[in-house]
Amino acid sequence: MTINEGQPIIVLENVAKFFGKFQALKNINLTVAKGEKVVVCGPSGSGKSTMIRCINRLEEHNSGRIIVNGNELTESEKDIDAVRREVGMVFQSFNLFPHLKVVDNLMLAPRLVRNTPKPEAREIAMKFLTRVRIADQADKYPAQLSGGQQQRVAIARALCMNPEIMLFDEPTSALDPEMISEVLDVMTDLAEEGMTMIVVTHEMGFARSVADKVVFMDQGEIVEMNPPVEFFESPKSERTRLFLSQILTH
Amino acid sequence: MEELSGWGDDFFWGSVVVAQVFIVSLFLMVLFGLIGAGAKLSKNRIANNIAAAYTVIFRGVPEILVLLLLYFGAAIALTNIVQIFDPNIKFLDIPPFWVGSFGIALVVGAYATETFRGAFLGVDPGQIEAARALGISSFKTFIYIQIPEMWRLALPAFGNHMLSLIKDTALISIIGLNETLFVAEQATATTGKPFTMFIVVGLIYLSFSTIITLTVMGLEKYANKHLEHGR
Amino acid sequence: MIVDFSLIIDSIPKMLTGLSLTLQLLFVSAFLGTILAIILLLMRISGRWYLQWPAVVYIYIFRGTPILVQIFIIYHGLPQFEFIRTSIFWPILREPYGCAILALSLNTGAYVSEILRGGILGVPRGLHEAGSALGLSVRQRFIYITTPIAVRLAIPAYSNDIVSLMKATALASTITLLDMMGIARTIVADTFAPYEVFISLAVIYMILTLIIQKSFGWFERYMSRYLKKEA
Numbered sequence A: 001m002t003i004n005e006g007q008p009i010i011v012l013e014n015v016a017k018f019f020g021k022f023q024a025l026k027n028i029n030l031t032v033a034k035g036e037k038v039v040v041c042g043p044s045g046s047g048k049s050t051m052i053r054c055i056n057r058l059e060e061h062n063s064g065r066i067i068v069n070g071n072e073l074t075e076s077e078k079d080i081d082a083v084r085r086e087v088g089m090v091f092q093s094f095n096l097f098p099h100l101k102v103v104d105n106l107m108l109a110p111r112l113v114r115n116t117p118k119p120e121a122r123e124i125a126m127k128f129l130t131r132v133r134i135a136d137q138a139d140k141y142p143a144q145l146s147g148g149q150q151q152r153v154a155i156a157r158a159l160c161m162n163p164e165i166m167l168f169d170e171p172t173s174a175l176d177p178e179m180i181s182e183v184l185d186v187m188t189d190l191a192e193e194g195m196t197m198i199v200v201t202h203e204m205g206f207a208r209s210v211a212d213k214v215v216f217m218d219q220g221e222i223v224e225m226n227p228p229v230e231f232f233e234s235p236k237s238e239r240t241r242l243f244l245s246q247i248l249t250h
Numbered sequence B: 001m002e003e004l005s006g007w008g009d010d011f012f013w014g015s016v017v018v019a020q021v022f023i024v025s026l027f028l029m030v031l032f033g034l035i036g037a038g039a040k041l042s043k044n045r046i047a048n049n050i051a052a053a054y055t056v057i058f059r060g061v062p063e064i065l066v067l068l069l070l071y072f073g074a075a076i077a078l079t080n081i082v083q084i085f086d087p088n089i090k091f092l093d094i095p096p097f098w099v100g101s102f103g104i105a106l107v108v109g110a111y112a113t114e115t116f117r118g119a120f121l122g123v124d125p126g127q128i129e130a131a132r133a134l135g136i137s138s139f140k141t142f143i144y145i146q147i148p149e150m151w152r153l154a155l156p157a158f159g160n161h162m163l164s165l166i167k168d169t170a171l172i173s174i175i176g177l178n179e180t181l182f183v184a185e186q187a188t189a190t191t192g193k194p195f196t197m198f199i200v201v202g203l204i205y206l207s208f209s210t211i212i213t214l215t216v217m218g219l220e221k222y223a224n225k226h227l228e229h230g231r
Numbered sequence C: 001m002i003v004d005f006s007l008i009i010d011s012i013p014k015m016l017t018g019l020s021l022t023l024q025l026l027f028v029s030a031f032l033g034t035i036l037a038i039i040l041l042l043m044r045i046s047g048r049w050y051l052q053w054p055a056v057v058y059i060y061i062f063r064g065t066p067i068l069v070q071i072f073i074i075y076h077g078l079p080q081f082e083f084i085r086t087s088i089f090w091p092i093l094r095e096p097y098g099c100a101i102l103a104l105s106l107n108t109g110a111y112v113s114e115i116l117r118g119g120i121l122g123v124p125r126g127l128h129e130a131g132s133a134l135g136l137s138v139r140q141r142f143i144y145i146t147t148p149i150a151v152r153l154a155i156p157a158y159s160n161d162i163v164s165l166m167k168a169t170a171l172a173s174t175i176t177l178l179d180m181m182g183i184a185r186t187i188v189a190d191t192f193a194p195y196e197v198f199i200s201l202a203v204i205y206m207i208l209t210l211i212i213q214k215s216f217g218w219f220e221r222y223m224s225r226y227l228k229k230e231a
């Protein structure tokens, strides 16, 4: 156990976010400890994406505070860059760079952001491609891979920057059912290695087995936040119960 | 700006000619475009090939060449015909207005052919099937579903075709149409102020372009009303 | 009407002596115009109003007026001013060749700039976000992600614009240049055989158009090689 274990690495305090007049986030308070795994669920449009996108400043929050790994997110470019270097993100639609080969997708950020020399960047890239079990596809273009393979490449690409934290925004929602488990397996490995993770997903099996706590959002608010056993066995709020009944019975 | 005095009327009437050519050629352009698109979409091989030749030719040849060929070609053809009746006639002048309007409409119509074809193919077949499944006749489906949707899809490109037409009217001065550019050349000859005169022409065309652009923007807004988000 | 084949055989080589001038006008203006387009584009996306506005106004003016008017303003209009005639640019502006290149470049620059902007707007937002999330700076994202994808997206429209530019080079004949069109006009003035001469020339222009389209088609396939499902 390291000294840092259990210390908060992400803190959201009274965060609010508006799109024009529409309030997408209301009074969000969330603390994530180093090494903790948080699963976020909730109906479509409830603000899940907006919340995790605020954590690496893809969206700017309008009030409240967000502190990531000791850096508070403000206007300062420097702090934003510092945070983005520590936070990896995986998107629903993979967002691989289509014009770069798989290995070049992985090498781009280390070379540009960390000035890693080419041979070393390549070594790092191959290491992570091996970890997501896809090293044999290194010289293909993204379009030549299946969805599940692309998403694993996207995870490897984020890991190449050695992030302290990984954010996942519905990483399996765009996948054919038979490819979901290959991605979840990689994420489970990552969780077991001690990565701090926030995962927006409706894969409740993954939530049960991996999450330290589950957050339920509705209409821009965090309605309920509990360890998975409590969350699934005895949901406190009516909205949570309704959501769970909809999602678990189909 | 003194040098402009005395030419105001001429520029005004030149602008009227531009507007007239625009309206005539717009009508013809839509006609050619629809015929071209219909021919391209038809199952008739010959129609397909003729339409393909039409678009390849008129999109690949300079407008000025089309105009000169039509103008001199028509003049010669007509002269030949008239000479059968009256051998004394040496050369028949034909009106540049009609040849010019026809010529630029032919050229822009070739582009419009692709626009209309694309719009027709762009209508989501699911919408048509849905309408047919509801028991709406295929004719009514065409009128109430396909045409409005095609119109919406074609509008941005159609706006560009209108801008091409208005700008191409300037080329008709080359075959002697008495429009603004032609006026400017005459005015230059007497005043010796070419820059002033041609800038006026530029401003006149810019005004026409602005009117067309604003109109199309308005139409687009209207056509896309149903796509605006609620809230 | 009898087609004079010997005239066709005679006139084609004569017109082809103007090919080099046509191609010079095309390539030099395409090159200069594209550089201008990139400058205008960078001004437009700079996010600074004092750079954005001039670019927007420039593009609006040059796209809103006929290229023929632009050619006339530069060739006939500018010499109206003493300071132009005594400036260091006079050797260029005195020559119809320099004026044609200048007008065609300024015009193409406006159009190509919009085409490139279209390419940039076509780059999926998710790719920018992925770049940001990886810590790439605005500049790095622009160079390594936006540009290569935007270029690919812009090729078809750029290709069309180069064809338009090629067609516009024929307007150089209106300011006394003897490009292919200029030569054809002198031949027609001598022989009064518009059909033979102009149709032959139309075929030559169509071949040029075809070459341009094929080349860009090839380039686009090359730039899109990474989108193929199979390696």
Ligand SMILES: Nc1ncnc2c1ncn2[C@@H]1O[C@H](COP(=O)(O)OP(=O)(O)O)[C@@H](O)[C@H]1O
Pocket: A019, A022, A024, A042, A043, A044, A045, A046, A047, A048, A049, A050, A051
């Ligand atoms: N860029 C945006 N502009 C305007 N509204 C937005 C934007 N992004 C998200 N929203 C709105 O904010 C709300 C929350 O969106 P989001 O965080 O994407 O929800 P979720 O990920 O939970 O489905 C939705 O109502 C959505 O329409």
Ligand SMILES: [Mg+2]
Pocket: A048, A049, A050, A169, A170
């Ligand atoms: Mg979402």
